[in-house]
């Protein structure tokens with residue numbers, strides 16, 4: 582594909598170190614964050630092709646995985662994704678260990694443990710970020726998972742449960758002591774949910790506590806923010822979540838800004854092809870009825886990004902029809918029209934710049 586073409590070292594680019602997750606070597610330092618309902622295999626495949634060094638699966642509840650539920654099966658899908666990183670959630674060490682074995686048997690290359698999810702339904706079951714309040718149990722879970730699989734195991738957490746208990750450095754050190762291979766930290770507390778700004782400097786306290794690689798996460802939406810997050814935290818890589826929705830090429834843009842190489846970024850027409858590929862991939866993965874539901878937030882985000890490039894009011898009207906449409910052929914036609922309007926605008930911009 583044209584947009585994967587490397588075009589050399591842009592002047593002044595910072596050369597970032599590469600990261601290894603245990604024996605798994607990553608080709609870069611920019612990761613796609615796990616996002617439930619978003620980072621299915623279609624999104625992870627695209628992210629990898631467009632420049633992410635790795636992409637983490639949606640979390641899979643360990644009891645659901647051990648019951649082999651249909652939703653768990655879909656979330657576990659990793660065809661065409663390398664390395665295939667599967668995130669599991671739960672609080673029972675034996676169940677987590679069993680879930681990790683199932684993920685390993687289905688082809689996972691790395692197991693990630695969720696200790697950062699703030700969602701009420703997860704925290705009510707004392708999983709996700711709630712584990713940050715039970716460091717002994719958290720350590721026990723990590724040790725049990727590591728003992729159950731011959732794969733690197735990583736942990737994703739927040740700064741702490743709340744402002745008075747920024748326990749990430751201590752917890753990260755405990756995870757490292759029992760054999761974790763990498764830690765990623767979202768620079769907010771659980772109590773913050775998504776309020777305020779991620780505190781990248783506070784993530785730096787974790788860097789000082791561990792010697793395994795650290796990934797900084799939260800509010801990284803541009804190459805400049807990635808550089809700043811790395812500088813303030815001292816982390817080895819960045820993890821990008823919401824900003825990649827409807828813009829998976831952002832991962833490659835950030836990767837290029839951090840390395841000595843540059844990929845030619847996709848043109849507007851190629852972005853439209855990516856959006857259509859994403860849409861078709863989801864219909865194929867879930868079937869049309871469920872696929873339409875899963876695709877809606879992606880379509881909305883692709884359209885919003887394209888519309889932001891076009892002052893033409895027709896683009897907003899088309900975007901509204903796009904997210905309502907249940908006809909795949911109509912969706913693709915609307916996407917092309919929206920991106921065409923954005924492209925017209927980009928050409929005007931170029932003409933003005935000339």
Ligand SMILES: Cc1cc2nc3c(=O)[nH]c(=O)nc-3n(C[C@H](O)[C@H](O)[C@H](O)COP(=O)(O)O)c2cc1C
Pocket residue numbers: 614615616617618619638639640668695696697698737767798799800801820821822823824
């Ligand atoms: C819709 C959504 C779903 C998420 N699901 C997960 C998840 O399954 N596992 C997890 O560890 N974090 C999950 N997160 C948190 C993200 O991985 C990330 O830590 C957070 O969004 C902050 O990064 P960002 O500002 O780059 O989005 C989710 C976030 C969002 C917005």
